[in-house]
Amino acid sequence: MGVSDITDHLAEAIEGFYNALGHTHRPIELHPPYFSxxxxxxxxxxxxxxxxxxxxxxxxxxxxxxxxxxxxxxxxxxxxxxxxxxxxxxxxxxxxxxxxxxxxxxxxxxxxxxxxxxxxxxxxxxxxxxxxxxxxxxxxxxxxxxxxxxxxxxxxxxxxxxxxxxxxxxxxxxxxxxxxxxxxxxxxxxxxxxxxxxxxxxxxxxxxxxxxxxxxxxxxxxxxxxxxxxxxxxxxxxxxxxxxxxxxxxxxxxxxxxxxxxxxxxxxxxxxxxxxxxxxxxxxxxQKFEEIGATKQALAMHYQEALAAVPDVRFVTGHPDHFSNAWINAVVFEAPDIAKQVLNDLRAQGFMARALWEPLHQSVVYQDCLQGPLPNTEYLASRTLQLPSGIGWGYQTSS
Ligand SMILES: Cc1ncc(COP(=O)(O)O)c(C=O)c1O
Missing domain, CATH: 3.40.640.10 (Type I PLP-dependent aspartate aminotransferase-like (Major domain))
Incomplete structure (x- = not known):
């Protein structure tokens, strides 16, 4: 599967959920607040x-x-x-x-x-x-x-x-x-x-x-x-x-x-x-916490199902005996260049995905700090994308 096919799958997954939620405007931000x-x-x-x-x-x-x-x-x-x-x-x-x-x-x-x-x-x-x-x-x-x-x-x-x-x-x-x-x-x-x-x-x-x-x-x-x-x-x-x-x-x-x-x-x-x-x-x-939590679980499930068939993309679920609030959904790609290309393509379409943070041991502020071996940290930093995961889009007058 080519990079553009992977982007299409992700875009379709994002679009499908947000359209069903009634959010047809673009861009779709990463996690805006939900006010009424x-x-x-x-x-x-x-x-x-x-x-x-x-x-x-x-x-x-x-x-x-x-x-x-x-x-x-x-x-x-x-x-x-x-x-x-x-x-x-x-x-x-x-x-x-x-x-x-x-x-x-x-x-x-x-x-x-x-x-x-x-x-x-x-x-x-x-x-x-x-x-x-x-x-x-x-x-x-x-x-x-x-x-x-x-x-x-x-x-x-x-x-x-x-x-x-x-x-x-x-x-x-x-x-x-x-x-x-x-x-x-x-x-x-x-x-x-x-x-x-x-x-x-x-x-x-x-x-x-x-x-x-x-x-x-x-x-x-x-x-x-x-x-x-x-x-x-x-x-x-x-x-x-x-x-x-x-x-x-x-x-x-x-x-x-x-x-x-x-x-x-x-x-x-x-x-x-x-x-x-x-x-x-x-x-x-x-007062909205339960509603937000339930909708976020539905979104996480939607992403997981939509991406199950996409090769070389791992949807992050955490440990099976743990419960995640699904705050931000994330995917890990096989290769850093795929992650970069998919990120650029999604953003160009108005889906405001984001890379993970720069690892702090590589930042100008903390690069000299003590550290153990950090292979997973570096692997994930270059391959992980955060996907739009909010369920609100600012002030919603209807609720
Ligand atoms: C893991 C983590 N710790 C601490 C903070 C700091 O929170 P605050 O923005 O409320 O200061 C944040 C982000 O907001 C965070 O993501």
């Missing part, structure tokens, strides 16, 4: 209440619905998930000079958050199936390049402490959290789960599905405009630990202790709390 009168009304009411800044009743209510849904004891809403990751690393004790193990195949935010702490990432390879951190590669890395003393894991060559493990559920596909949790425990690493893209994804645990975001010591969700539901910009830290939750909340609200005439502060805090206005949008979006 519900969000407009929530914004109007919140403006009328006068409480638009952080700490309002909408924030509390939004934290509660997400904590209940994910199954975590505490949720702290933040301005975005990058801030949530920064706080999670800080309260995990990550300091200047420390190392944090993560993956190169990710949106840059978690790695930037490591740098905000003055720490450095170590990149370990990802698995082909889920695109996320590979537990086998991590096992090998820990065995060959680290040693533990007095409850601290050290990187052998640099003798720097490795304080935390930060895996990412890429495009919504869960990584093998049970295995990673075991490795984090035996190597004294704080486990911070980047579930920014994975609200609704879950992993089988002792006979039941446990949602992404509650596997680590801390979990992080994003409500950025391109996520499965959005607050415009927003994030959340999830944890079961009372003390950690309190620390996160305190740091997110500028570490303020005083009240009344004199504000007092007991640490270098951050203005990272989610504004009430954004939380109001989040609560309105939450």
């Amino acid at each position: 009168k519900t969000e407009a009304q929530a914004v109007t009411e919140t403006l009328a209440s006068g409480w638009v800044a952080m700490g309002g009743p909408m924030v509390k209510a939004f934290e509660q619905v997400i904590a209940d849904y994910v199954g975590s004891k505490h949720a702290v809403a933040t301005v975005n998930a990058t801030a949530a990751l920064h706080l999670s690393l800080l309260v995990s004790g990550v300091q200047a000079g420390d190392l944090v193990i993560t993956q190169s195949n990710t949106f840059i935010a978690p790695v930037n958050a490591i740098r905000y702490c003055g720490a450095e990432p170590i990149f370990v390879d990802v698995e082909n199936q889920s695109l996320g951190l590979c537990s086998e590669a991590l096992t090998e890395f820990l065995a060959s390049q680290t040693s533990c003393r007095d409850g601290v894991c050290y990187h052998n060559d640099t003798q720097r402490p490795i304080r935390a493990l930060l895996p990412v559920h890429v495009l919504g596909h869960p990584v093998k959290m049970s295995a990673l949790r075991g490795l984090a425990e035996t190597h004294h690493l704080q486990l911070i789960e980047d579930a920014a893209e994975a609200l609704g994804s879950a992993i089988m645990c002792d006979g039941h599905m446990m949602r992404c975001g509650r596997w680590g010591d801390l979990g992080v969700i994003s409500f950025n405009a391109n996520k499965i539901i959005t607050t415009g910009a927003g994030g959340m830290v999830l944890t079961d630990d009372d003390r950690v939750a309190e620390q996160v909340r305190h740091l997110a609200s500028i570490a303020k202790t005083g009240s009344g005439e004199h504000g007092q502060f007991d640490a270098v805090g951050y203005n990272y709390g989610m504004p009430n206005l954004n939380a109001a949008i989040g609560l309105a979006q939450w």
Whole structure:
């Protein structure tokens, strides 16, 4: 099958689903938000209440619905998930000079958050199936390049402490959290789960599905405009630990202790709390979460079936005993030049597919960082395309 035939199959698959959904305009973007009168009304009411800044009743209510849904004891809403990751690393004790193990195949935010702490990432390879951190590669890395003393894991060559493990559920596909949790425990690493893209994804645990975001010591969700539901910009830290939750909340609200005439502060805090206005949008979006989730599952199924007969194209499904929220659907091609050609052709037709991110170990910012062998990371980066996966197209007045 030639490249143009592959493009035709993909274009037909995209077109078929979106036309049936009533979206006949072009271009079809990768993942636009889905808004209707519900969000407009929530914004109007919140403006009328006068409480638009952080700490309002909408924030509390939004934290509660997400904590209940994910199954975590505490949720702290933040301005975005990058801030949530920064706080999670800080309260995990990550300091200047420390190392944090993560993956190169990710949106840059978690790695930037490591740098905000003055720490450095170590990149370990990802698995082909889920695109996320590979537990086998991590096992090998820990065995060959680290040693533990007095409850601290050290990187052998640099003798720097490795304080935390930060895996990412890429495009919504869960990584093998049970295995990673075991490795984090035996190597004294704080486990911070980047579930920014994975609200609704879950992993089988002792006979039941446990949602992404509650596997680590801390979990992080994003409500950025391109996520499965959005607050415009927003994030959340999830944890079961009372003390950690309190620390996160305190740091997110500028570490303020005083009240009344004199504000007092007991640490270098951050203005990272989610504004009430954004939380109001989040609560309105939450009403659509089930509908969005079901439509996204239908889209993923549609792509999978439509592409099953196309040779040399693998539709990314993640692990069979994991549940993916199907945030962004992706395909992996046999060869990088096919991926490039198909991408150009799809975009020329108004289907805004995208390549995966540039691997961070090859970026100008992080090219000098420590790393293990990264064959899967490099293989996937040059061959993977993200396909249009939103189910909205801006503000829909009909709903
Ligand atoms: C894996 C991952 N982590 C973190 C973030 C940061 O989220 P935010 O944009 O809410 O800061 C994103 C993207 O938005 C992401 O995709």
